[in-house]
Amino acid sequence: MFSKKFLDKLKEDKATWSKKAEKFKDKKSMPRFFTVSSVDIDDLYTPDSIKGADADDHFEKNINFPGEFPYTRGVHHTMYRSRLWTMRQFAGMGTPRQTNKRFHYILKQGGTGLSTAFDLPTLMGYDSDHSRSLGEVGKCGVAVDTLADMEIIFDGIELDKVSTSMTINSPASILLAMYLAVAEKQGIPFKKVRGTLQNDILKEYIAQKEFIYPPRPSIRLITDMMDYCTKHVPQWNTISISGYHIREAGATAVQELAFTLADGFQYIESAIEDGQDVDDFAPRLSYFFNAHSDFFEEICKYRAARRIVAKRMRYKYKAKDPKSWLCRFHTQTAGCSLTAQQPENNIIRVALQAMSGVLGGTQSLHTNSMDETLALPSEKAVTIALRTQQIIAYETGVTNTPDPLAGSYYIEALTDQMEAEAEKYFEEIESRGGVLQCIEEGFFQQEIARAAYRHQLELEKKDRIIVGVNDFVMENEEIDIPVLKIDPETEKEQVAFVKKIKAERDNGAVQETLAKLREVSKNDGNTFEALYECSKAYASVGEMCDVLREEWGEYVETAAAMKPC
Amino acid sequence: MTEQKIRVLLAKPGLDGHDRGIKVIAAAFRDAGMEVIYTGLRQTPDMIVNAAIQEDVDAVGVSILSGAHMTLFPAILDMMKEKGADDIILFGGGIIPDDDKEKLEKLGVAKVFTPGAPTEEAIEFIRKAVKAKNEKDKLV
Numbered sequence: 001m002f003s004k005k006f007l008d009k010l011k012e013d014k015a016t017w018s019k020k021a022e023k024f025k026d027k028k029s030m031p032r033f034f035t036v037s038s039v040d041i042d043d044l045y046t047p048d049s050i051k052g053a054d055a056d057d058h059f060e061k062n063i064n065f066p067g068e069f070p071y072t073r074g075v076h077h078t079m080y081r082s083r084l085w086t087m088r089q090f091a092g093m094g095t096p097r098q099t100n101k102r103f104h105y106i107l108k109q110g111g112t113g114l115s116t117a118f119d120l121p122t123l124m125g126y127d128s129d130h131s132r133s134l135g136e137v138g139k140c141g142v143a144v145d146t147l148a149d150m151e152i153i154f155d156g157i158e159l160d161k162v163s164t165s166m167t168i169n170s171p172a173s174i175l176l177a178m179y180l181a182v183a184e185k186q187g188i189p190f191k192k193v194r195g196t197l198q199n200d201i202l203k204e205y206i207a208q209k210e211f212i213y214p215p216r217p218s219i220r221l222i223t224d225m226m227d228y229c230t231k232h233v234p235q236w237n238t239i240s241i242s243g244y245h246i247r248e249a250g251a252t253a254v255q256e257l258a259f260t261l262a263d264g265f266q267y268i269e270s271a272i273e274d275g276q277d278v279d280d281f282a283p284r285l286s287y288f289f290n291a292h293s294d295f296f297e298e299i300c301k302y303r304a305a306r307r308i309v310a311k312r313m314r315y316k317y318k319a320k321d322p323k324s325w326l327c328r329f330h331t332q333t334a335g336c337s338l339t340a341q342q343p344e345n346n347i348i349r350v351a352l353q354a355m356s357g358v359l360g361g362t363q364s365l366h367t368n369s370m371d372e373t374l375a376l377p378s379e380k381a382v383t384i385a386l387r388t389q390q391i392i393a394y395e396t397g398v399t400n401t402p403d404p405l406a407g408s409y410y411i412e413a414l415t416d417q418m419e420a421e422a423e424k425y426f427e428e429i430e431s432r433g434g435v436l437q438c439i440e441e442g443f444f445q446q447e448i449a450r451a452a453y454r455h456q457l458e459l460e461k462k463d464r465i466i467v468g469v470n471d472f473v474m475e476n477e478e479i480d481i482p483v484l485k486i487d488p489e490t491e492k493e494q495v496a497f498v499k500k501i502k503a504e505r506d507n508g509a510v511q512e513t514l515a516k517l518r519e520v521s522k523n524d525g526n527t528f529e530a531l532y533e534c535s536k537a538y539a540s541v542g543e544m545c546d547v548l549r550e551e552w553g554e555y556v557e558t559a560a561a562m563k564p565c
Numbered sequence: 566m567t568e569q570k571i572r573v574l575l576a577k578p579g580l581d582g583h584d585r586g587i588k589v590i591a592a593a594f595r596d597a598g599m600e601v602i603y604t605g606l607r608q609t610p611d612m613i614v615n616a617a618i619q620e621d622v623d624a625v626g627v628s629i630l631s632g633a634h635m636t637l638f639p640a641i642l643d644m645m646k647e648k649g650a651d652d653i654i655l656f657g658g659g660i661i662p663d664d665d666k667e668k669l670e671k672l673g674v675a676k677v678f679t680p681g682a683p684t685e686e687a688i689e690f691i692r693k694a695v696k697a698k699n700e701k702d703k704l705v
Contacts, residue, residue, distance in 0.1 A: 021680040120580035120631050132609075135636025136580050209582025209606055342683045373680045374662055375632070452585050453592045457605075460683050469681045485661055486632065562605050564591035 002047045004054045014046055034316060036294035038251030038454060039417075044060040045409035055148045062307070063412065066361075066402040071414065075326045076359040079402035080393075086364035087266055087355075088165060088330065092142035093118035093376050095497075096152035096489045099142040103157060103381065108387055113364060115165040116153070117141030118175070123208040123210045125545030126169045128494040137491035140376065141167075142295055146505075146538045150178040151185070151458060159183045164195035165240070165330070165364075171214040171227045172199035173528050174544050176489065177535040180233065184536075189385050196237035196286060196330070199225065202263040203242050206444040207249035209557070212545060215436050217552040221527055223274040228528040230280045238281065239267055240288045246444075247290035248336045250452020253301045254418055256290060258425035259444055261308055265426075266435040268317055275526050282324035291353040292334040299405060300355070300414040302360030305329070308419055331357035334367040338373045342468035343481055346370035351388045359390055359405055366406050370483055378484045425445070442560030449565040498540065504539040513537045514547055519549045571695050572622040576604040576613045581631035586658060590626065592683035598638075599691070610640040616702035617653050618646065623695045624675075626687075634661050634669065642673050652702075654694050658682065 002010075021043065033041045036174050042049065052058055064070065067077030068274065076082065089111050091102045103114055118141040121133035125488045127145045146152060153319030156162075169176050170380070176197050183193050195299075201218040204211045216336045226238045228485045243251075243260030251259065264285065287305065289299050309327035313319045332352040338346045347370050354367045367385040369402050377385070394400060432438050460463040517530040532546050573594055575587050584606065594601045604613065614677045617625045629637055638657065645659050651673075658678035663667070667678040676690055 033654070046684035089645075120633075124580045126580075134578065136631060139632035140570060195657075204582075209584060248585070249583075250589075368612070373660060375660070449588045453589050456589045456593070456684060464680075479663070485662075557605055562603060564588040564595065564601075564603065 001050070001055075001058045007054055009356045010046060014044075014048070014057050017415055018043070027133060027395050035253065035297040035563075036292050037297060038458070039297070044359040046412050049409050049410055049413040051413075053096060054439070062416070063406055068293075068327060069237050069314070069322070071306040073325060073403035073406050074398070075089075075306065075363070076402075077330055079361060080358075080399035081402070084399065086113040086163070086395050087111055087360050087386060087393075088113035088115045088331070088364045088366055088380060089386055090115040090117050090165075090167065090383070091121075091342075092487050093140075094142065094485075096142055096144065096149040098138075098490075099126075100155050101154050102379075102439040103153070104381075105387075107157070107162070110385060110390065113165065114157070114166065115366065116165075118168050119143045120210075122171065122175075122541055123214050124310065125541055125549075127542030127563065128498050130542055134492070137494050138486055141286070143490075144175065144178070145494070145542070145543060146501050146541045147178050147181050147399045147535050148497070148501045148538060150175075150182050154182050156181075158188070159186055160192040160194075162194075163233060164199075166195065167198045168440070169198055169204050169208075169210060171182075171495060171541055171545055172197045174535060174541055175220050175530050176225065176236070176526065177532040178234060180532065181536050191235065192231045193233055194235045197225075198238050198242060198288070199239045199265065200242045201286075202439070203245055203318070205439040205555070205561075206259060207251070208245040208447060211555045213548060213552045214555045215439065217270045217521075217548070218555075219267070219270050221548075223271050223276070224526045225285075226281050227269055227274070227276060227527045228526060230276070231286065234284075236284065237286045238284045239264075240286050242288040244288050244290045244332055246448065247292060247334065249448050250336075251448045251454060252451050253292065253294070253297050254425070255420045255447055257301050257305055257308075257418060257428075257450060258422040260287065261282070261305065261312075261422065262426060262429050262435050263289040264309070264391070265312060265316075268313075271440050272317070277422045278319045279324050282313060282319055283321060283326070283454075286524065287327055287329035289329055289331050289357075289362075290334050291331050291357040291360075293337045293349060293353060295352060295356050296410060296414060297418075298356040299360045300309040300411060300418050302331075302357070302362065303403075303411070303415045303422045304422065306361070307415070310424060322505070327496070328363045330364040330366070331362040333357070333368045335368055336370055338368060338370070339466060339469050340479075341477060342474060345468055347384060347388065349383060349392055351392070355398065356394055358373055358420050359403075361403060369485060374479070375483045375485065376480075378482045381412055381480060394452075439559055439561070442558060442563060444562055445561040446565055453565050501538060502540065509537040510534070510539045510543070512540055514543060518547050521548055545559055570598065570600045571624070571691060572600040572602070572620065573691065574602045574604065574613070574622040575692065576608045576615045576616070576625065576627050577606045577629075578613060578637045579607050579631055579633045580607060581629060581633070582606055583626050583630045584628075586630070587626075587628040590628070590658070590684060590687060593688060594691070597688045605609060610637065610644040612620055612698055614644040614650055616695045618650050619661055622653060623698065624656060624691055625654075629657065629658040629659040629661070632660065634659060635640055638669050638674050639672060652689070652698065654698060656687075656690070656694075658687075690694060
């Protein structure tokens with residue numbers, strides 16, 4: 001990209017500049033120049049900051065054109081000039097009826113995709129009438145017990161007209177089975193059904209901790225479902241390999257990048273071991289990243305992710321279809337960066353984070369609402385969050401050309417650095433015996449806990465300033481934004497509804513399908529097909545999960561994984 | 566005579582798996598010289614109170630980010646009373662709106678910390694509360 005002669009001369013000039021700058025170095029506007037991930041940043045970035053930039057093929061090999069290997073600049077040739085990202089706002093609360101109303105509202109406001117949040121009992125595979133669900137029903141998402149609930153959530157929404165993302169992991173197959181059952185009732189062929197299932201159990205053990213079964217049977221649930229979708233639901237994104245939660249748990253940007261991609265590679269290896277062809281399933285894998293507050297670090301993270309995935313898929317897993325090489329991803333702004341203090345400031349944080357996702361080439365985006373450290377978002381806050389995306393898309397001009405920051409010395413150097421550091425983590429994970437072994441011995445968990453604690457200490461020492469929290473504080477601040485409360489009646493209503501469904505359904509058919517599920521879980525068959533039959537018979541999430549719990553056992557965190565740091 | 570180390574049990578009740586906060590608190594309390602026992606995830610009120618009695622702790626801290634705080638805190642308080650362990654200081658933190666925080670503190674939760682609270686504040690609070698409790702115990 002640059003001639004050797006030019007770079008040699010540059011080195012000399014840079015030394016001269018550095019000398020001149022020396023006298024200003026004692027004066028510092030900030031205590032330390034470092035990223036949100038505690039990576040120290042150089043005084044200045046110049047062409048020689050980009051390693052190997054004197055090679056003739058440096059551009060082609062590392063940066064290249066958008067839509068061309070290694071996809072550093074984006075997965076499409078024209079990016080947002082052809083199609084904007086999907087503005088996908090995560091929603092779900094209370095009863096299925098309330099969520100259905102919110103979905104209709106989002107679609108009416110110009111949202112282009114749906115994204116479902118489920119409550120904790122659903123995520124953990126308990127019915128609303130289970131004793132462990134007490135106080136949790138409908139709180140941080142919608143409660144789903146049986147197919148009857150899914151029918152209500154998507155009432156009046158044609159499933160071939162929207163793409164739906166569902167944030168669920170351990171019971172993910174069950175929720176997809178129910179969604180497909182709704183499609184069948186609407187008369188929509190499965191090949192027209194589009195959407196994404198989070199279905200990423202590995203990051204549950206690592207960060208979000210909503211696991212039910214031990215890793216091995218959990219991975220079987222996933223590979224069975226991938227196999228089914230390859231054959232019958234070809235437009236469905238089977239796993240959204242997620243770094244979001246890893247980051248929220250306290251990871252640095254590099255840890256988010258490395259641990260997420262390591263999880264992805266584990267799924268790929270498991271599916272290959274299962275006998276599936278990499279080019280059959282890999283094009284339906286997608287990724288999900290956080291957009292934290294360090295603007296440039298985030299952009300570089302996305303660029304590095306695309307390059308790492310492309311190289312691995314092509315060279316290590318020998319994928320031949322270029323679609324298998326793509327790291328397509330969803331982005332959500334960082335919930336953990338929002339402050340309960342002066343919550344309106346969160347609108348600005350979200351806007352900047354969203355901008356980094358767009359400049360990083362995301363395929364879809366969720367912008368957080370300003371009130372999410374207080375409660376689930378109110379309608380007003382959700383609208384502002386969506387408007388933020390529309391302003392970025394239509395007013396700022398950042399969509400005019402793909403990857404507009406490419407070639408910035410800082411951006412390219414930091415992209416390279418993050419790739420190299422992620423590679424170091426891959427080596428370490430491998431030397432420790434792989435992802436599952438690292439989960440068992442608490443390697444990921446302790447790395448994350450250590451980073452989270454360091455971040456907290458940096459705040460308390462004021463090495464790092466968060467506006468409104470440890471500086472620029474308003475005394476006796478009154479919060480005057482509306483806060484959404486879930487009516488306690490919600491739980492009673494949902495409990496009554498699941499009891500009614502359980503009483504009215506054909507319980508013979510339920511028992512029969514559950515018995516079949518048990519048999520399959522012990523043998524070789526496809527668990528997804530069995531779950532689909534259970535769902536159609538209105539068996540509940542809890543009943544299906546109980547069968548698998550009885551057969552496969554429940555996972556408990558190891559002591560090493562629980563260690564604070 | 567050297568002062569006895571403060572013993573704190575930390576737990577995650579309910580179904581919520583967000584453990585960043587409680588792990589940060591565990592590390593901060595440990596570095597402040599306290600004995601910390603972290604029970605891990607998905608503890609029922611019964612499990613928490615039994616562990617607190619067994620470990621003979623001065624205080625119990627729980628973290629709830631799922632919105633179930635108005636169910637879980639009172640359940641733990643009830644269980645403490647039932648088992649005669651209501652001299653143990655109960656405190657907590659999480660995504661808890663201000664008016665719920667007030668209600669919980671009236672019910673008997675010694676202190677509820679909300680997002681942005683420095684660990685130093687929690688450490689100071691525990692030290693003072695345990696000191697007050699020990700002085701009260703001496704009088705009795």
